[in-house]
Amino acid sequence: MPTLLERQRGLRDWVLAAGGAPPLANAGLHRDNILGGLATVLAASFPVLHRLVGEACFTGLAQAYVRHQPPREAPLSRYGTGFPAWLAGQEVARQLPYLADVARLEAAWTHAYHAPEADPLDPAALTALGDAVEDAAWRLHPSHRFITSPWPVDRIWRANQPDAGDGAVDLGTDGDTHLLVVRPAAEVLLIRLRPGAFALLMALGAGLSLSTAWNNALALDADFDLEHELTGLLAVQVFTGVELP
Amino acid sequence: MQTTITTRRLGLGLIVATAVAGATLAAAPAKAADMEKCYGVVKAGHNDCKTDSNSCAGHATKDRDPGAFIAVPAGTCAKIAGGSTEPAKK
Structure with a gap:
């Protein structure tokens, strides 16, 4: 019998992985809400990026980033500081070479907004x-x-x-x-x-x-x-x- | 040598004083102390307390694979052109 911590880690790993058998009934709904919610957070912090690439592409990028680097702290206003650097390595940034720098600007804007x-x-x-x-x-x-x-x-x-x-x-x-x-x-x-x-x-x-x-x-x-x-x-x-x- | 340094230092004090006078005349933004800022929101204008996590909105996109759209930008980037769009520009 797995411990509660093991079960929670198993669910987290499944949410962040793409594919595999769900560990619980209705786990897919939970996964979609986690990824969808965090993609919405990133869209709020990177609205220009969102407009530039459009809804479908942004959601795809955001969810891929969430799987690569899930939040490590509670304040979601700070989530996404690593997004520009990660974005620079993606195929879409090769097509649109200014994209990662626009993202850096938006991250700077968010930093300035929340600074003391x-x-x-x-x-x-x-x-x-x-x-x-x-x-x-x-x-x-x-x-x-x-x-x-x-x-x-x-x-x-x-x-x-x-x-x-x-x-x-x-x-x-x-x-x-x-x-x-x-x-x-x-x-x-x-x-x-x-x-x-x-x-x-x-x-x-x-x-x-x-x-x-x-x-x-x-x-x-x-x-x-x-x-x-x-x-x-x-x-x-x-x-x-x-x-x- | 000593004369040069003295002249230079005198120059800096004057330049800074003139710049201060010029900047004081220019319209200054409202002081921070006059403003009350709301913390904990992602950004101004987005503080409507709605998240997809609470409304099960993720459910609607359940059987779509967002990964398929990653390399297909379809937004306002179409309006940005000119110069070189190759990454080797710089």
Whole structure:
């Protein structure tokens, strides 16, 4: 006689496996509800992906992912963080090479949405540093994520929002897309940055000094305008603090 | 050498002060403290408390093999074109 734990594990293994004899009567209904429910969770977290590939393909992908990586913790809002990486290895991602990067963007969006709150940098504290700002360490908002893609994933994302029109998206050939995803207040912001500003922000986020970050930006873009880009970054409130060592 | 560094440091302080002034003039988003966020929902607009797990909706698709559709995208991806769609682009 199997123990309760053995029976539960047997049912779980059967739900996650494709095929085999059901261990219980009506186990198929239970399996379909588990896979269907989790596919719905993934569709809520990856709505653009869902629109891009359509209902049937998305459900197939989602259920295959659930079988590959079932939830390991109770909060379903965090389920699917590994979905983009898994998706990159699927046949459909070979057909639509931008797909996995769109999924990474949606995972970043969900991360930003659920990230902790943080007060923005006090502009007076920054000005008060004067020239000592050179030695300061900058803190970025805990919700921030950086996305780089060879595809215009921000345009694909916007064209597939519920309120978007019916227009087509041109993948174009104008090089890499650099995105900042951050939620300084209630709304998640999706901001396309020039390569120099992206390099500057990544360097500051890694704890480098402003002059080192500036040099990184200048190395990518000789015309990089620190004052202009810093104004933009301060306005979106991606920084939460500056500290002298 | 020493002169160069001093000039550079002076420059940074001024640049940052100007950027702060510019950013303060720009419209800032509402402060986080003014907002109340609902935790535990998957995403805004999806918090309707309906799950397929409770309504047995999975039953309807019981005898369909979702695996068969994995490689057959049929959504708005048809509207995304141009450039190269080969993975070797980058």
